[in-house]
Amino acid sequence: MGGLGTPSGPVLACGEVRTRLLPTSDAVDERTAERLLRLRTDERVRLSRHPNRYAVSPGLLTGVDCRPPSVNGASSRVVGTVTARAVLVEGRVLQSSAHFSAPASGPDRRRPWGHYLGRPGCLIPVGRLPARSVAEGFLAGPGPHELDVGSIAESLMARVCRHRILDFDLPLTTVNTSLRWTAVPAVEGEATSVLFTKADDGLRTVALRLPHGTAPAAVAGLCEDLALHDWLLTTVAYALDGLPAGHEDSGLPKVLRSLVDHLLHLWMPRGHVDRTLHAVWEELDEHTGYSRQWNVMGQRIRDQLVLRAVRSRHQPSAWD
Amino acid sequence: MLVLAASDKGGTGRSVTAANLAYQRSLDGDDVCFLDFDFGSPTASAVFDLPDAVVGADGRGLHSYLQGRTSEPLRIDVWARTEHPALRDRPSGSGRLVLLPGDRTGGEFPFAEADRHRFVDLVLRLRHEFDLLFVDLSAGRSYAADLVLAATSPHGGLGRQGNRWLVFHRWTRQHVMAAAELAYGNAGLVRAGAAMGHRPEVLSGSIRFVRAAAPDLESPPWSQVSPAQYVWLRQCEQVLEELAAARGICKARVLASIPLEPVLQWQERLITDEDVHDHGIAHHETLRAMRDLAQRLTDDEFWGPW
Amino acid sequence: MNGSESVFRETSFMETSGEPRTEALPFSHLSLELGHVYMDDLVEDPTRLRRHFAAVRPWADAARAGLGTPNSGGRPRVSTCFLIDDYFSRRSTPAELIPPLLEAAAEAGLTIDYLARESACAGPVPGGSRPLADGSSRRGRAEPADWVLRRLVESPPPGTTGFRPPASCTGWLANGRRSPSLRVSPALNSAGTVWQPPGETDARVHSVFLDVELWSGQEEKRSWSCAFLSAVWQLVRLGLLRDDGHAVLAPAPWEDEGFPAAWDALAPVLRLNPRAAPFTAYVTCSVLPARFLPVEHAVRVILDQVHVESEVLGQVAMRCAAEGFGVPSEVVDRISYVFPPGL
Numbered sequence: 001m002g003g004l005g006t007p008s009g010p011v012l013a014c015g016e017v018r019t020r021l022l023p024t025s026d027a028v029d030e031r032t033a034e035r036l037l038r039l040r041t042d043e044r045v046r047l048s049r050h051p052n053r054y055a056v057s058p059g060l061l062t063g064v065d066c067r068p069p070s071v072n073g074a075s076s077r078v079v080g081t082v083t084a085r086a087v088l089v090e091g092r093v094l095q096s097s098a099h100f101s102a103p104a105s106g107p108d109r110r111r112p113w114g115h116y117l118g119r120p121g122c123l124i125p126v127g128r129l130p131a132r133s134v135a136e137g138f139l140a141g142p143g144p145h146e147l148d149v150g151s152i153a154e155s156l157m158a159r160v161c162r163h164r165i166l167d168f169d170l171p172l173t174t175v176n177t178s179l180r181w182t183a184v185p186a187v188e189g190e191a192t193s194v195l196f197t198k199a200d201d202g203l204r205t206v207a208l209r210l211p212h213g214t215a216p217a218a219v220a221g222l223c224e225d226l227a228l229h230d231w232l233l234t235t236v237a238y239a240l241d242g243l244p245a246g247h248e249d250s251g252l253p254k255v256l257r258s259l260v261d262h263l264l265h266l267w268m269p270r271g272h273v274d275r276t277l278h279a280v281w282e283e284l285d286e287h288t289g290y291s292r293q294w295n296v297m298g299q300r301i302r303d304q305l306v307l308r309a310v311r312s313r314h315q316p317s318a319w320d
Numbered sequence: 321m322l323v324l325a326a327s328d329k330g331g332t333g334r335s336v337t338a339a340n341l342a343y344q345r346s347l348d349g350d351d352v353c354f355l356d357f358d359f360g361s362p363t364a365s366a367v368f369d370l371p372d373a374v375v376g377a378d379g380r381g382l383h384s385y386l387q388g389r390t391s392e393p394l395r396i397d398v399w400a401r402t403e404h405p406a407l408r409d410r411p412s413g414s415g416r417l418v419l420l421p422g423d424r425t426g427g428e429f430p431f432a433e434a435d436r437h438r439f440v441d442l443v444l445r446l447r448h449e450f451d452l453l454f455v456d457l458s459a460g461r462s463y464a465a466d467l468v469l470a471a472t473s474p475h476g477g478l479g480r481q482g483n484r485w486l487v488f489h490r491w492t493r494q495h496v497m498a499a500a501e502l503a504y505g506n507a508g509l510v511r512a513g514a515a516m517g518h519r520p521e522v523l524s525g526s527i528r529f530v531r532a533a534a535p536d537l538e539s540p541p542w543s544q545v546s547p548a549q550y551v552w553l554r555q556c557e558q559v560l561e562e563l564a565a566a567r568g569i570c571k572a573r574v575l576a577s578i579p580l581e582p583v584l585q586w587q588e589r590l591i592t593d594e595d596v597h598d599h600g601i602a603h604h605e606t607l608r609a610m611r612d613l614a615q616r617l618t619d620d621e622f623w624g625p626w
Numbered sequence: 627m628n629g630s631e632s633v634f635r636e637t638s639f640m641e642t643s644g645e646p647r648t649e650a651l652p653f654s655h656l657s658l659e660l661g662h663v664y665m666d667d668l669v670e671d672p673t674r675l676r677r678h679f680a681a682v683r684p685w686a687d688a689a690r691a692g693l694g695t696p697n698s699g700g701r702p703r704v705s706t707c708f709l710i711d712d713y714f715s716r717r718s719t720p721a722e723l724i725p726p727l728l729e730a731a732a733e734a735g736l737t738i739d740y741l742a743r744e745s746a747c748a749g750p751v752p753g754g755s756r757p758l759a760d761g762s763s764r765r766g767r768a769e770p771a772d773w774v775l776r777r778l779v780e781s782p783p784p785g786t787t788g789f790r791p792p793a794s795c796t797g798w799l800a801n802g803r804r805s806p807s808l809r810v811s812p813a814l815n816s817a818g819t820v821w822q823p824p825g826e827t828d829a830r831v832h833s834v835f836l837d838v839e840l841w842s843g844q845e846e847k848r849s850w851s852c853a854f855l856s857a858v859w860q861l862v863r864l865g866l867l868r869d870d871g872h873a874v875l876a877p878a879p880w881e882d883e884g885f886p887a888a889w890d891a892l893a894p895v896l897r898l899n900p901r902a903a904p905f906t907a908y909v910t911c912s913v914l915p916a917r918f919l920p921v922e923h924a925v926r927v928i929l930d931q932v933h934v935e936s937e938v939l940g941q942v943a944m945r946c947a948a949e950g951f952g953v954p955s956e957v958v959d960r961i962s963y964v965f966p967p968g969l
Binding site for chain 1: 780787828932958
């Protein structure tokens with residue numbers, strides 16, 4: 001299937017990215033990353049070292065046949081496969097990402113399963129797809145008996161996390177985030193747009209309007225990158241929240257050190273994003289001020305550490 | 321760390337004490353999650369004073385999650401939702417305190433293999449966000465206890481998570497025998513766990529006892545009874561200690577004694593600083609016992625292969 | 627996409643692990659299986675082989691005839707094969723068993739082009755893949771059954787939302803919705819939990835529900851089911867299985883040197899006839915005793931749910947199109963059977 005909005009292509013792409021710290025005391029090396037993400041023995045883990053260490057599992061398909069979420073209760077049915085993959089960034093942050101794309105219409109009844117297996121990552125409607133309603137419903141989250149892409153991402157996450165080499169000796173507690181996204185093609189002459197929202201419990205939503213022909217997999221890659229950086233900000237902000245300024249407390253340096261040891265070097269926007277979508281990141285960054293916020297927080301952590309180092313020179317205190 | 325709160329009988333203060341431990345650890349800055357597995361009679365939401373929040377739990381609670389009826393079990397932020405007056409202002413430096421309630425309707429149910437997988441997935445997922453996970457189990461050798469035993473066995477998925485069991489019992493003859501039976505009896509946790517692949521000495525080393533509603537004979541009102549009563553109480557105490565030791569509950573295996581606390585007899589609630597210092601309705605000893613016990617959960621000195 | 631982008635993409639992943647390339651295979655039109663016999667049967671009744679091939683012969687001829695003449699002219703390419711079950715029992719040796727097998731086939735006027743071992747489908751196959759210094763590496767072992775297991779994508783019964791344990795959790799694969807398990811709790815049964823029948827997803831009014839056991843035992847020493855290995859066998863014959871893009875179970879030549887005394891010393895797939903058409907084929911036909919019917923039903927249920935790489939399917943489709951040979955788009959429709967009387 002082609003890109004968004006092309007004649008034979010999808011009119012809608014949706015996905016969810018879940019982001020966590022890899023449950024180990026330390027970042028893992030490339031070999032371990034490969035072992036963790038080797039979800040299928042017949043296909044390789046793709047590895048990259050530039051601009052940062054980055055590993056991607058083979059894609060996994062999950063079959064579904066159900067009602068897509070919708071805001072207006074329009075009844076429709078989709079059949080096909082959702083594709084999911086796991087990503088490990090710098091051997092430290094684990095993401096699981098599931099997405100699908102859907103054409104405007106499909107056959108009037110379900111075809112043999114092989115028909116759908118030939119279109120991996122594609123959900124084909126039985127009849128017409130109420131695309132707008134599904135896009136809005138998807139961001140609102142699934143109701144009972146509706147398509148649950150988050151669960152598909154979650155079970156992939158759980159599968160990786162169950163690996164025996166993970167010790168679950170986490171250096172700090174973090175926030176588990178989910179980022180749900182939808183992408184529709186921009187109508188002729190219409191500008192591309194990105195709408196980002198933050199909700200409780202680590203849920204974020206991103207509604208994208210993108211140029212015709214954008215590949216759904218590239219959108220998924222963009223959203224993985226957004227989710228990673230949003231998670232970094234959320235996690236560091238959470239760790240710094242309530243940190244009394246300049247207060248001498250034995251527990252504090254450990255948190256700061258964990259941030260420095262494990263997270264501060266991971267900020268690398270657009271590191272693995274398709275070039276055609278770099279502008280989307282920049283637009284979002286301009287609105288949210290993510291990069292500026294990150295720089296400020298990073299500077300604050302470094303300042304705190306410097307202050308503590310200066311103090312400890314005067315009155316030696318144990319750095320655990 | 322996973323803290324599994326079990327008891328053989330009802331009325332041992334298991335739920336209320338476990339909730340208080342969760343509260344204390346959260347005050348200390350730990351991120352704490354409380355999973356209400358007391359499928360027969362969920363009480364955690366009452367202890368945390370969350371009357372409204374649990375209404376939404378039907379169809380989204382832990383029962384529903386474990387049985388595969390919902391993928392996202394309901395999470396309630398206790399600090400944000402509680403109606404307890406002392407808890408509404410979250411103290412600075414405190415950690416997260418989150419309740420995963422059971423469904424309001426529904427009770428004990430036998431588990432399928434898939435339920436265990438879902439339980440393991442849930443715990444692993446929560447481990448990222450929380451330092452401590454409390455699981456409040458139904459009284460007796462429940463299905464819930466079996467599920468947890470299976471999941472924490474070496475091949476169950478949570479075998480390497482540092483799991484600790486608390487067996488709650490009251491300080492009476494019947495309760496002591498029942499608690500020992502729950503831990504070491506023919507159908508007890510250790511034997512059942514061994515059948516599921518646990519190493520008995522390891523499992524046994526991860527079980528500690530908590531005496532609830534235990535009278536402290538050295539403090540009022542017991543220290544003020546007549547000399548004859550005092551002697552009699554002392555003798556009973558002695559006999560009980562001997563009975564407990566004979567059944568395997570030696571002193572080293574007792575993690576704490578929570579004093580008899582009138583407030584808890586009347587209302588299952590969190591004991592706060594205000595209750596002790598401002599209102600004077602709860603005993604200082606109770607609060608101290610809760611705090612000590614909360615600390616001992618993660619103090620390796622109190623746990624070992626005996 | 628312009629040139630600079632494709633350069634960017636290639637350099638963003640290390641060259642040793644770039645996009646997998648798919649190795650091309652030679653193809654016959656038809657892979658004709660002349661039988662599949664349990665070793666126990668062969669050992670217990672030596673005359674059985676003669677009767678077997680005599681019964682197969684006319685149907686094998688019919689299968690060839692059914693192909694007609696390819697559009698490209700000439701005779702269709704047909705290769706024959708025979709699968710020996712050395713996975714479930716090993717009562718005899720290749721040296722004892724194979725020569726009489728070939729004789730019996732020749733007596734009926736049949737040539738066995740390729741001889742395969744069933745355990746080759748299970749793996750690990752010694753020497754079946756390029757060995758790697760690092761023993762833990764995936765490429766040190768060829769495990770076709772495991773690859774196929776990982777490529778299973780369960781056909782979702784209506785109502786499947788994505789919140790469901792995958793097949794690899796349970797070791798079973800169905801062609802529809804299972805009967806929900808009963809939870810014998812009075813509290814929940816008050817909600818009216820009663821038995822519900824299973825249902826076949828593609829049923830026409832009434833169901834033929836099938837639940838296939840894929841393997842048994844613990845993961846470390848899994849025992850693959852006959853049905854699952856047969857599905858692997860079909861995929862191997864159809865040339866649809868790749869290990870990271872590389873061909874698997876390529877036939878080894880045989881120089882009339884005699885047969886070894888141990889099954890593991892025998893190549894997984896042996897080309898007995900040097901002039902044989904290619905082992906892999908666009909379509910397959912298996913002539914089997916009717917008692918294999920349930921197994922082959924299971925094979926179809928499995929094949930219907932195997933996700934074959936689109937590059938591999940595309941390669942076969944292009945070759946067929948070039949030859950003017952019509953091949954069904956669904957993998958499961960590329961296999962056929964004959965269950966002759968008297969076999």
